[in-house]
Amino acid sequence: MTKAIMAAILSIALVSGYAAILQPAFAHAHTTLAVPDGPAAGHEIQLVLGHTSEPTFGAKPGVHDGKHNMEVRISDAATSLPVSGASLKADKYYFKDIRSFNRASSAERADEVVKGVTVGGVFGEPGHYVARQVQKEGIYGYRVYGTINYFGEGTVPIDSTIFCKSADGDTTKFNSPGWTGSFGCTEDVNDILFPKRNNDVTRIGTESGSAIQQVAVGTDVPQTGSKASGPAYGLLIGLPLAAAAGVFGWRSLKRKGDGQ
Amino acid sequence: MTDNAKHLRLLLIAAGLAAIGAVYGGTVFASHSFEAGVSGNTIPDNTHVRLDGLTLPAGGVLPLYDASPNFVSGHFLMRAPCDPDTHVPYVTVIAGHVDESAHGTYVDKMPLYYILHASTADSCVYHAHMPDPLNGGAPKITDVALVNLSGESVSFGPGDAADINVQRVLGSMSSAPYDEMKLPADLEHGNPVFDLNDENPDNDGLGFVHEE
Numbered sequence: 135m136t137k138a139i140m141a142a143i144l145s146i147a148l149v150s151g152y153a154a155i156l157q158p159a160f161a162h163a164h165t166t167l168a169v170p171d172g173p174a175a176g177h178e179i180q181l182v183l184g185h186t187s188e189p190t191f192g193a194k195p196g197v198h199d200g201k202h203n204m205e206v207r208i209s210d211a212a213t214s215l216p217v218s219g220a221s222l223k224a225d226k227y228y229f230k231d232i233r234s235f236n237r238a239s240s241a242e243r244a245d246e247v248v249k250g251v252t253v254g255g256v257f258g259e260p261g262h263y264v265a266r267q268v269q270k271e272g273i274y275g276y277r278v279y280g281t282i283n284y285f286g287e288g289t290v291p292i293d294s295t296i297f298c299k300s301a302d303g304d305t306t307k308f309n310s311p312g313w314t315g316s317f318g319c320t321e322d323v324n325d326i327l328f329p330k331r332n333n334d335v336t337r338i339g340t341e342s343g344s345a346i347q348q349v350a351v352g353t354d355v356p357q358t359g360s361k362a363s364g365p366a367y368g369l370l371i372g373l374p375l376a377a378a379a380g381v382f383g384w385r386s387l388k389r390k391g392d393g394q
Numbered sequence: 395m396t397d398n399a400k401h402l403r404l405l406l407i408a409a410g411l412a413a414i415g416a417v418y419g420g421t422v423f424a425s426h427s428f429e430a431g432v433s434g435n436t437i438p439d440n441t442h443v444r445l446d447g448l449t450l451p452a453g454g455v456l457p458l459y460d461a462s463p464n465f466v467s468g469h470f471l472m473r474a475p476c477d478p479d480t481h482v483p484y485v486t487v488i489a490g491h492v493d494e495s496a497h498g499t500y501v502d503k504m505p506l507y508y509i510l511h512a513s514t515a516d517s518c519v520y521h522a523h524m525p526d527p528l529n530g531g532a533p534k535i536t537d538v539a540l541v542n543l544s545g546e547s548v549s550f551g552p553g554d555a556a557d558i559n560v561q562r563v564l565g566s567m568s569s570a571p572y573d574e575m576k577l578p579a580d581l582e583h584g585n586p587v588f589d590l591n592d593e594n595p596d597n598d599g600l601g602f603v604h605e606e
Contacts (some may be wrong), residue, residue, distance in 0.1 A: 174600060177528075212534075213533040213534065214565045215527055263467055
């Protein structure tokens with residue numbers, strides 16, 4: 135009985151602990167843009183670009199979902215007030231590795247290019263814009279273009295390209311001027327295994343359709359409200375409780391039956 | 395009822411409770427179930443200061459709010475004695491960051507919107523945005539205070555009050571300090587006052603959408 139309760143408590147603690155881990159890190163690139171004309175001419179906005187939930191890892195079934203959205207945060211440079219009302223699109227570039235990147239003469243020669251992706255505002259989070267995606271290990275870059283409405287008193291155009299920063303080599307050759315810092319390139323989740331040899335993880339990766347894949351690690355950080363919401367979280371909390379209740383009842387019945 | 399039936403009922407109740415827990419996923423129903431609660435991680439903060447009966451001597455300072463080290467976004471409301479013609483308050487509302495070090499201090503006069511339809515003859519009602527990115531004032535606000543720069547004592551009347559509502563933390567002075575200094579003593583009497591309700595469109599300030 136005590137073991138069942140301990141197991142339930144441990145399950146809840148693990149789920150809660152995991153929820154606490156899902157905090158947005160901020161290894162992002164940023165650039166500053168000035169309102170070109172109008173009553174607010176000269177005021178500056180800051181545009182920050184990166185991926186949700188840095189560092190980023192490629193998808194690996196049963197281990198990591200690879201869901202790292204491309205995200206943009208826009209704020210007034212002087213006050214840090216969020217700036218909503220931007221109309222943004224992105225061209226997305228993917229190189230599989232640094233050799234492929236180095237061979238390319240332009241971003242358009244990337245291993246994969248997607249153009250005109252809408253970078254939409256996140257409901258309830260002014261100044262926060264995302265384009266959803268599931269990533270693979272490699273080098274990601276984005277050209278962001280569109281307009282930003284500065285509190286109704288000016289329009290700021292943007293057309294700028296930034297690539298992730300790789301530990302394998304310089305990835306800045308296609309970057310537009312004006313960017314400071316960068317976001318990390320996407321790594322193989324196996325790189326952070328500890329211990330390095332983990333047969334359980336290796337097995338998960340090869341057993342497609344296994345039940346454990348259904349609880350793959352989620353990394354989609356942008357969300358409003360409490361993290362303790364949604365049917366998936368409810369199930370994660372509820373199932374251990376239900377298991378504990380079942381064990382309790384079953385053992386109670388069994389003990390009674392043995393007594394008779 | 396047999397013992398087995400009792401245990402079975404207990405089991406069903408426990409399973410039912412667990413199922414409810416699973417469905418509602420941590421939502422707690424208490425006597426506050428009609429309250430929407432906060433969205434995100436910031437608790438809105440409201441500070442109300444009654445001013446009636448107070449007299450602020452010339453050069454006097456009345457601190458109203460301090461969120462240091464965080465600079466915040468919110469709304470300011472004040473009812474206070476004012477000039478009947480210009481509607482400029484006799485006390486000056488300042489905001490910014492007052493640091494232990496003068497070199498880390500930056501305060502400026504808060505741009506105020508005069509609210510004609512809530513004011514009386516000798517007492518004006520004002521609203522202000524904290525911060526106001528379009529009309530000036532300190533861009534990063536941790537502190538709000540009233541200072542009397544008029545050169546004469548100012549006495550507040552019945553109903554006079556200041557109210558500060560903070561909705562969001564924008565950052566921390568520890569990571570984004572001011573790189574220039576401006577002290578209360580550097581300021582002169584008189585807040586900028588905008589009025590959306592008079593016939594003069596030139597004193598509406600920026601950010602107001604005129605309906606055609």
